[in-house]
Amino acid sequence: MTAITKKGTVCWRCHAPHSGGHFCAxxxxxxxxxxxxxxxxxxxxxxxxxxxxxxxEKLFHQLSWKLHPDxxxxxxxxxxxxxxxxxxxxxxxxxxLRDPVARVEYLLAHAGMRKEGAAKQQxxxxxxxxxxxxxxxxxxxxxxxxxxxxxxxxxxxxxxxxAEERKLETKLREVDEELKRIATEWDAAFDAGADxxxxxxxxxxxxxxxxxxxxxxxxxxxxxxxxxxx
Amino acid sequence: MARxxxxxxxxxxxxxxxxxxxxxxxxxxxxxxxLCPSVVSVDADGSVVVGEPARRRLLTQSDxxxxxxxxxxxxxxxxxxxxxxxxxxxxxxxxQHVIRVRLxxxxxxxxEISAFILRELKSWAEDFFKEPVERAVxxxxxxxxxxxxQATKDAGRLAGLEVLRLVNEPTAAALAYGxxxxxxxxxxxxxxxxGTFDISVLKLVSTGEGDIYQVLSTNGDTHxxxxxxxxxxxxxxxxxxxxxxxxxxxxxxxxxxxxREAVIAAKHxxxxxxxxxxxxxxxxxxWYKREITREEFERAIAPIIERTIGPVKLALADAHLKPxxxxxxxxxxxxxxxxxxxxxxxxxxxxxxxxxxxxxxxVALGAAVQADILESGVKNMLLLDVTPLSLGIETMGGVIxxxxxxxxxxxxxxxxxxxTGVDNQTGIDIHVLQGERELAKDCRSLARFQxxxxxxxxxxxxxxxxxxxxxNGILQVHARDLHTAEARSVExxxxxxxxxxxxxxMLEDSIEFAExxxxxxxxxxxxxxxxxxxxxxxxxxxxDMAAELAADERRNIDAAxxxxxxxxxxxxxKLIRARVDALNQATMHLAExxxxxxxxxxxxxxxxxxx
Numbered sequence: 001m002t003a004i005t006k007k008g009t010v011c012w013r014c015h016a017p018h019s020g021g022h023f024c025a026x027x028x029x030x031x032x033x034x035x036x037x038x039x040x041x042x043x044x045x046x047x048x049x050x051x052x053x054x055x056x057e058k059l060f061h062q063l064s065w066k067l068h069p070d071x072x073x074x075x076x077x078x079x080x081x082x083x084x085x086x087x088x089x090x091x092x093x094x095x096x097l098r099d100p101v102a103r104v105e106y107l108l109a110h111a112g113m114r115k116e117g118a119a120k121q122q123x124x125x126x127x128x129x130x131x132x133x134x135x136x137x138x139x140x141x142x143x144x145x146x147x148x149x150x151x152x153x154x155x156x157x158x159x160x161x162x163a164e165e166r167k168l169e170t171k172l173r174e175v176d177e178e179l180k181r182i183a184t185e186w187d188a189a190f191d192a193g194a195d196x197x198x199x200x201x202x203x204x205x206x207x208x209x210x211x212x213x214x215x216x217x218x219x220x221x222x223x224x225x226x227x228x229x230x
Numbered sequence: 231m232a233r234x235x236x237x238x239x240x241x242x243x244x245x246x247x248x249x250x251x252x253x254x255x256x257x258x259x260x261x262x263x264x265l266c267p268s269v270v271s272v273d274a275d276g277s278v279v280v281g282e283p284a285r286r287r288l289l290t291q292s293d294x295x296x297x298x299x300x301x302x303x304x305x306x307x308x309x310x311x312x313x314x315x316x317x318x319x320x321x322x323x324x325x326q327h328v329i330r331v332r333l334x335x336x337x338x339x340x341x342e343i344s345a346f347i348l349r350e351l352k353s354w355a356e357d358f359f360k361e362p363v364e365r366a367v368x369x370x371x372x373x374x375x376x377x378x379x380q381a382t383k384d385a386g387r388l389a390g391l392e393v394l395r396l397v398n399e400p401t402a403a404a405l406a407y408g409x410x411x412x413x414x415x416x417x418x419x420x421x422x423x424x425g426t427f428d429i430s431v432l433k434l435v436s437t438g439e440g441d442i443y444q445v446l447s448t449n450g451d452t453h454x455x456x457x458x459x460x461x462x463x464x465x466x467x468x469x470x471x472x473x474x475x476x477x478x479x480x481x482x483x484x485x486x487x488x489x490r491e492a493v494i495a496a497k498h499x500x501x502x503x504x505x506x507x508x509x510x511x512x513x514x515x516x517w518y519k520r521e522i523t524r525e526e527f528e529r530a531i532a533p534i535i536e537r538t539i540g541p542v543k544l545a546l547a548d549a550h551l552k553p554x555x556x557x558x559x560x561x562x563x564x565x566x567x568x569x570x571x572x573x574x575x576x577x578x579x580x581x582x583x584x585x586x587x588x589x590x591x592x593v594a595l596g597a598a599v600q601a602d603i604l605e606s607g608v609k610n611m612l613l614l615d616v617t618p619l620s621l622g623i624e625t626m627g628g629v630i631x632x633x634x635x636x637x638x639x640x641x642x643x644x645x646x647x648x649x650t651g652v653d654n655q656t657g658i659d660i661h662v663l664q665g666e667r668e669l670a671k672d673c674r675s676l677a678r679f680q681x682x683x684x685x686x687x688x689x690x691x692x693x694x695x696x697x698x699x700x701x702n703g704i705l706q707v708h709a710r711d712l713h714t715a716e717a718r719s720v721e722x723x724x725x726x727x728x729x730x731x732x733x734x735x736m737l738e739d740s741i742e743f744a745e746x747x748x749x750x751x752x753x754x755x756x757x758x759x760x761x762x763x764x765x766x767x768x769x770x771x772x773x774d775m776a777a778e779l780a781a782d783e784r785r786n787i788d789a790a791x792x793x794x795x796x797x798x799x800x801x802x803x804k805l806i807r808a809r810v811d812a813l814n815q816a817t818m819h820l821a822e823x824x825x826x827x828x829x830x831x832x833x834x835x836x837x838x839x840x841x
Binding site for chain 1: 394395435437439440442603604605607609612613614635638639640641642643644698699700701
């Protein structure tokens with residue numbers, strides 16, 4: 001397990017050497033956080049994507065009891081600072097790990113493998129045709145709304161777009177399923193002690209899925225916004 | 231050891247509470263009630279009157295008296311333009327990033343006015359314990375932004391209090407209820423007070439170490455409360471008055487306050503009876519009186535009550551919960567006494583809400599519990615609260631990049647890495663905002679600052695900026711140069727509110743108030759109280775009902791008046807107090823006569839001024 005406290009150092013208070021952990025094993029004082037500590041390690045978890053959320057919540061509560069600034073109101077300034085640093089990290093980590101998609105996002109970002117770039121704005125090839133059609137329908141809807149002469153035309157356009165929205169939602173579920181499949185592969189590769197290049201390949205695939213997912217989500221949000229205004 | 235207390239710094243009333251034998255209790259003030267009206271009045275000589283006597287001065291010296299100053303906390307001049315149509319705030323023209331209001335010929339910021347209230351409560355507690363009180367937990371509306379929280383913390387500091395923690399009002403209420411009712415599961419707290427509305431959704435969990443109160447989401451409106459109800463009623467009444475024409479009634483200054491008090495009294499009565507009168511003494515000596523039914527009242531205020539439902543829906547959506555999934559619903563705040571509010575909440579959640587604890591006191595009680603936890607170090611309860619608004623930084627084109635989403639458990643943080651875009655650039659400007667909208671111009675500016683960079687080729691600098699929201703919900707910014715691992719100091723200029731130097735300056739200035747002699751303050755308050763009861767009595771004696779008094783009753787009243795007048799000339803505040811009480815006793819029957827006529831119900835034991 002990765003150490004979450006500055007490695008190769010000694011306790012700032014009692015100078016006992018320590019090998020990581022939130023508190024000094026010798027004197028019990030809270031320790032400064034190592035730079036770049038990963039959220040999984042913070043909870044003492046391996047970097048795997050399947051997580052029991054009830055178990056994670058339990059860990060979150062246990063650590064909250066120990067790290068929360070409430071415990072350090074009467075402590076010295078340095079300890080108060082460390083508590084603030086560690087408890088904010090705890091909350092940030094819990095926020096990222098409790099949600100399955102945010103968890104993948106975090107894993108990739110931490111490894112420097114989350115690449116949105118231009119891909120965010122570009123339609124995935126297999127969706128090109130549909131997106132083209134969808135944009136046409138949205139244009140039509142806006143025109144119809146502006147002229148507002150033909151109510152039945154507007155109604156049928158709305159119906160069409162609602163059907164499109166349902167299709168996109170289905171696609172989103174498929175994407176989520178795909179992400180889940182790769183996550184399972186990731187966990188298996190992790191257990192098997194896969195090498196760096198294998199991991200990178202998996203992360204790169206997850207990155208593509210995440211980009212596709214965020215693209216579709218934007219489409220859905222757009223359609224919903226236009227429908228709400230129509 | 232100095233005591234630690236919990237303080238509810240409310241829009242209309244403020245309270246102070248403490249914990250003894252494991253139970254929170256409120257501390258009564260010099261008038262017996264634990265409710266201190268959040269009203270401040272400043273004399274020409276600079277002496278300050280707070281609470282009940284100040285409230286009475288709204289009717290006699292409205293230009294040097296202020297109420298609902300909480301509405302101005304952490305706000306800029308542009309923010310309060312709508313409020314100025316409804317509240318008699320006299321904003322100083324020199325106000326810039328912080329509002330200054332005129333009271334008589336002096337000028338104060340909202341934190342200074344709140345500090346007067348906090349200092350009053352501190353003195354209540356010190357009189358009660360007979361020992362100094364130096365630390366406090368102060369509550370704030372859950373939906374308060376960073377500037378409003380910072381202003382509250384500044385107020386505490388100006389009042390000579392170390393603010394151990396700012397706690398969100400609905401969370402404090404949940405703490406008091408949790409202790410009282412042993413509640414578990416999902417709880418919605420609907421907190422509708424004098425000036426603010428909050429909704430918080432909590433999960434109460436029992437763990438091996440104790441109970442965790444985890445806030446899942448919160449929402450609200452920091453400018454929606456009983457004040458708004460009063461303003462609607464007042465506007466409606468003013469229309470009625472203009473229809474019939476009321477000789478000499480300007481509707482301004484003291485007249486506006488008289489009308490305000492009259493509609494507030496009617497509002498309170500309509501929570502108990504089906505109809506009552508809006509009634510106040512007319513300038514020409516008679517009475518203005520108009521009947522108002524609960525039905526008419528509810529029609530008038532329904533749109534305001536409905537405005538609370540939007541935030542409730544948003545809070546539930548953020549927690550991914552449906553109204554029916556709540557195990558308990560708790561009502562907090564004076565405005566939840568209104569039957570329509572209770573009906574609407576019950577209808578929305580399809581569940582009878584709790585209001586077993588006094589809705590005026592429950593927030594202060596919760597604050598006392600949190601103060602006790604922090605002070606005693608006995609930890610069997612833990613609050614995990616959230617930040618109500620997303621934190622973002624302005625990026626290219628005025629677009630916001632959200633770095634800490636709303637409803638994140640606090641403390642929460644986010645890191646951003648900055649570098650330079652051109653050679654030898656020596657600074658990077660950073661603009662921090664709070665809010666949910668996409669564009670910077672639609673969000674609340676919190677602060678601006680510049681990162682100083684040593685001259686170097688473009689892209690060489692690596693500065694990591696850490697934005698951290700602490701357990702009070704207040705932003706801290708730290709910067710670190712990644713090349714040298716050195717911390718960089720960041721001087722943050724708040725967009726709204728006081729900077730450190732201004733608070734320091736005020737602390738120095740405020741010593742003159744702090745050192746004001748205790749008995750002198752008591753004397754001012756006793757005199758003010760005497761003034762207002764004398765005024766009320768002479769008004770009542772001019773009323774027709776006075777004719778129904780027996781001759782000896784009338785003689786007793788006249789004697790009590792002379793005695794009180796004589797006492798006011800002296801400087802013995804205890805004597806003045808005693809004679810105020812004597813006059814109140816003597817006029818009790820007159821008050822009842824007038825009350826009976828007005829309400830057609832027997833209300834006994836009311837003081838004349840309350841009729």
